Amino acid sequence: MGILRDRYRNPEDIKELTMDELYQLSDEIRAFLIESVSKTGGHLAPNLGVVELTVALFNVFDLEKDRIIYDVGHQSYVHKMLTHRLDDFARLRKYNGMSGFPKREESRYDAFDTGHSSTSISAGLGYARARDIAGDDYNVISVIGDGALTGGMAFEALNDLGFSKTRMVVVLNDNQMSISRNVGGISTYLSQLRGDNYYEKVKKDIQDTIDRMPMGRTLNTGMMRIKNSVKTMLVPGMLFEDMGLKYLGPVDGHNIKDMSKVLKVARDFNGPVIVHVRTQKGKGYVASEKRPDQFHGIAPFNKQNGEVMSKVKVTYSKVFGEAVTELGRKNGKVCAITAAMPDGTGLSAFKKEFPTRFFDVGIAEQHAATLAAGLAVAGMKPYIGIYSTFLQRAYDQVIHDICIQKLPVVIGIDRAGIVGDDGETHQGILDLSFLSAVPNLTIMAPKSLEELHNMVLWSESFEGPLAIRYPRGGDPVGYNPKALSEFTPGKFEVITEGIDGYIYATGKMVQRAEAVVKELEGRGLRFGIVNACFIKPVDFEMIRKHCEENKAIVTLEDNVVHGGLGSQILEAVNDMGLSAAVIRFGFRDTFVVQGDPESLYKHYGLDTDSIVSKISARLCKGECDE
Numbered sequence: 001m002g003i004l005r006d007r008y009r010n011p012e013d014i015k016e017l018t019m020d021e022l023y024q025l026s027d028e029i030r031a032f033l034i035e036s037v038s039k040t041g042g043h044l045a046p047n048l049g050v051v052e053l054t055v056a057l058f059n060v061f062d063l064e065k066d067r068i069i070y071d072v073g074h075q076s077y078v079h080k081m082l083t084h085r086l087d088d089f090a091r092l093r094k095y096n097g098m099s100g101f102p103k104r105e106e107s108r109y110d111a112f113d114t115g116h117s118s119t120s121i122s123a124g125l126g127y128a129r130a131r132d133i134a135g136d137d138y139n140v141i142s143v144i145g146d147g148a149l150t151g152g153m154a155f156e157a158l159n160d161l162g163f164s165k166t167r168m169v170v171v172l173n174d175n176q177m178s179i180s181r182n183v184g185g186i187s188t189y190l191s192q193l194r195g196d197n198y199y200e201k202v203k204k205d206i207q208d209t210i211d212r213m214p215m216g217r218t219l220n221t222g223m224m225r226i227k228n229s230v231k232t233m234l235v236p237g238m239l240f241e242d243m244g245l246k247y248l249g250p251v252d253g254h255n256i257k258d259m260s261k262v263l264k265v266a267r268d269f270n271g272p273v274i275v276h277v278r279t280q281k282g283k284g285y286v287a288s289e290k291r292p293d294q295f296h297g298i299a300p301f302n303k304q305n306g307e308v309m310s311k312v313k314v315t316y317s318k319v320f321g322e323a324v325t326e327l328g329r330k331n332g333k334v335c336a337i338t339a340a341m342p343d344g345t346g347l348s349a350f351k352k353e354f355p356t357r358f359f360d361v362g363i364a365e366q367h368a369a370t371l372a373a374g375l376a377v378a379g380m381k382p383y384i385g386i387y388s389t390f391l392q393r394a395y396d397q398v399i400h401d402i403c404i405q406k407l408p409v410v411i412g413i414d415r416a417g418i419v420g421d422d423g424e425t426h427q428g429i430l431d432l433s434f435l436s437a438v439p440n441l442t443i444m445a446p447k448s449l450e451e452l453h454n455m456v457l458w459s460e461s462f463e464g465p466l467a468i469r470y471p472r473g474g475d476p477v478g479y480n481p482k483a484l485s486e487f488t489p490g491k492f493e494v495i496t497e498g499i500d501g502y503i504y505a506t507g508k509m510v511q512r513a514e515a516v517v518k519e520l521e522g523r524g525l526r527f528g529i530v531n532a533c534f535i536k537p538v539d540f541e542m543i544r545k546h547c548e549e550n551k552a553i554v555t556l557e558d559n560v561v562h563g564g565l566g567s568q569i570l571e572a573v574n575d576m577g578l579s580a581a582v583i584r585f586g587f588r589d590t591f592v593v594q595g596d597p598e599s600l601y602k603h604y605g606l607d608t609d610s611i612v613s614k615i616s617a618r619l620c621k622g623e624c625d626e
């Protein structure tokens with residue numbers, strides 16, 4: 001008889017199990033994860049790495065009152081399995097299904113919504129301070145990975161926590177991996193601590209050296225003091241101890257017994273404590289142990305051989321990486337920066353050819369942006385590859401360090417628009433709005449893979465700050481429009497002429513515009529298509545021309561409507577003292593839930609039928625945005 005399905009019901013049941021049964025439960029959890037995620041896709045490797053850790057947390061803490069916060073939250077599947085959501089895994093990250101991240105609206109056992117990295121200690125400290133003010137006594141535990149610990153925000157929180165001496169537990173899940181292998185000084189420091197007897201080894205080396213010295217023995221006493229000072233330098237975790245936290249570990253993160261012991265000490269410690277846990281990312285499934293990076297976030301795969309079922313052949317990320325690499329070959333000033341996502345941004349290609357001009361800064365988007373600014377003032381031509389949602393972290397740096405100084409930095413904004421399965425925390429639907437407000441910044445979006453390639457090549461000669469945004473994935477097979485190769489800021493491309501109006505579409509929405517135009521024809525409305533390849537500046541001349549010809553203007557973007565392309569055009573019409581029927585399509589003042597893009601476009605009225613119906617209704621009844 002199994003435990004997970006047959007005996008386990010509630011978190012407190014864990015405490016009734018023997019140690020052997022806890023390991024049996026862990027085996028069942030691991031088998032379930034592999035089976036289920038092979039069908040749905042998801043963050044398999046991170047969750048395989050925290051099976052025993054999560055069981056130990058449930059074994060020591062009281063989930064009915066204690067609060068556990070998972071940094072990034074992509075490793076919270078085991079937590080969800082143990083908090084009444086086992087059956088929801090069939091719809092993991094699907095439209096109207098269970099989230100792949102902790103969600104308070106999903107369960108009272110989810111203490112804080114995460115998704116972006118390095119927030120868990122700040123949120124935990126907030127809980128702990130509120131607890132102390134209220135005179136409550138629950139425990140607060142922040143579980144943070146070694147990758148997330150490279151995020152500056154985590155150190156801002158540790159600095160405050162150590163100084164404030166607030167009682168809470170930080171569990172550092174150290175698997176030496178971010179999405180790719182972890183980078184940075186902290187990672188090096190942790191790997192020294194990971195060595196079982198690091199201090200003992202160094203102490204023995206010193207002792208052997210002393211004993212071999214001619215007056216070694218007499219030196220011994222004097223050296224004792226040196227050894228002790230060496231100890232304070234080397235004893236594990238001095239960095240954290242010096243910041244004011246008690247350091248415990250390192251402890252084997254797959255040994256439930258040892259972890260339970262250490263977690264109990266941490267639980268009962270009256271102050272801030274960090275428990276350093278060593279785990280293996282992807283543990284327990286050969287393919288993910290071999291390739292924890294590939295299995296960090298994986299599409300549905302064949303369980304037998306780990307092969308991914310469907311593969312988009314050419315992605316925008318790949319095109320971006322290859323184009324930057326092409327520039328790197330002919331221009332030694334070109335360099336590339338990523339914040340812990342070399343593969344996701346396609347910049348691994350550049351790293352391979354130009355390792356000395358490639359910089360992976362860890363999960364440190366703010367640093368990435370200002371590093372680029374520093375490189376640019378020194379005469380380099382830096383390209384940053386960064387997801388739209390994570391660019392939000394570097395907003396001030398883009399303004400303060402890149403745009404005020406008008407520096408020639410190119411920001412490749414990947415995952416712009418709907419990303420799909422990762423939901424609200426990861427959709428890239430705000431960048432047009434928050435960037436359009438920034439002076440000196442030019443914003444572009446290609447309608448196709450080919451146009452992205454051409455934009456990147458064109459950008460080499462562009463003098464000022466430039467953002468090029470493009471979507472997750474690739475173009476559907478066969479979408480192969482005539483791509484622009486020459487670009488003039490503020491000049492749009494008329495793809496097809498219209499009689500009743502034009503659809504001004506940007507990026508991948510140009511493809512959608514084609515379907516809309518076909519449907520409109522069936523209703524007697526003859527619309528042309530404009531490729532708004534620049535979102536800033538817009539093409540004032542073309543807007544003026546279409547207004548003066550009484551053409552309706554429909555805008556279509558995968559961004560929130562407020563402050564995006566549609567707003568720019570509406571403002572342009574108004575500022576030029578013109579009038580026109582302007583109908584804007586985008587996301588209306590909302591976060592976008594998880595799901596496949598088509599379900600989401602329908603959900604938010606951006607599917608072809610909804611767009612066509614709204615245009616027809618508006619133009620017939622004369623109601624418009626303007």
Ligand SMILES: Cc1ncc(C[n+]2csc(CCOP(=O)(O)OP(=O)(O)O)c2C)c(N)n1
Pocket residue numbers: 046049072074075115116117144145146147148149173175177178179281296339340341363390393
């Ligand atoms: C601000 C931010 N930047 C980038 C990411 C993308 N990302 C998700 S998980 C991850 C690596 C996390 O590594 P770690 O914390 O060590 O967790 P592990 O996957 O190793 O368990 C990254 C870079 C993110 N979620 N948030």
Ligand SMILES: CC(=O)[C@@H](O)[C@H](O)COP(=O)(O)O
Pocket residue numbers: 072074115296297344415419422472
């Ligand atoms: C959890 C996290 O933030 C990343 O793993 C993200 O899910 C990657 O997204 P892509 O799958 O689009 O690269």
Ligand SMILES: [Mg+2]
Pocket residue numbers: 145146147148173174175176177178182
């Ligand atoms: Mg890690």
